[in-house]
Amino acid sequence: xxxxxxxxxxxxxxxxxxxxxxxxxxxxxxxxxxxxxxxxxxxxxxxxxxxxxxxxxxxxxxxxxxxxxxxxxxxxxxxxxxxxxxxxxxxxxx
Numbered sequence: 001x002x003x004x005x006x007x008x009x010x011x012x013x014x015x016x017x018x019x020x021x022x023x024x025x026x027x028x029x030x031x032x033x034x035x036x037x038x039x040x041x042x043x044x045x046x047x048x049x050x051x052x053x054x055x056x057x058x059x060x061x062x063x064x065x066x067x068x069x070x071x072x073x074x075x076x077x078x079x080x081x082x083x084x085x086x087x088x089x090x091x092x093x094x
Contacts, residue, residue, distance in 0.1 A: 001094040002058045007050040009086040024076040034063035
């Protein structure tokens with residue numbers, strides 16, 4: 001099992017677009033069968049540097065690549081790229 005964790009920092013005054021992005025990301029659970037589990041969250045601690053997180057699970061790295069390259073993910077990701085200032089990610093095997 002592969003865990004894929006991503007954190008984003010967004011531009012100021014982009015809260016609505018951030019929520020739109022996260023909603024779009026969550027809809028992918030019903031579109032891309034390679035996603036075994038997925039959750040997103042918005043930071044509630046003002047001391048933390050990042051604004052939102054994705055924690056997702058895939059059977060294999062190949063499944064993760066399929067997800068990353070899926071046209072619906074690419075579309076959702078393009079919104080994120082337009083409003084983010086930073087992104088950090090890690091993939092690890094469980």
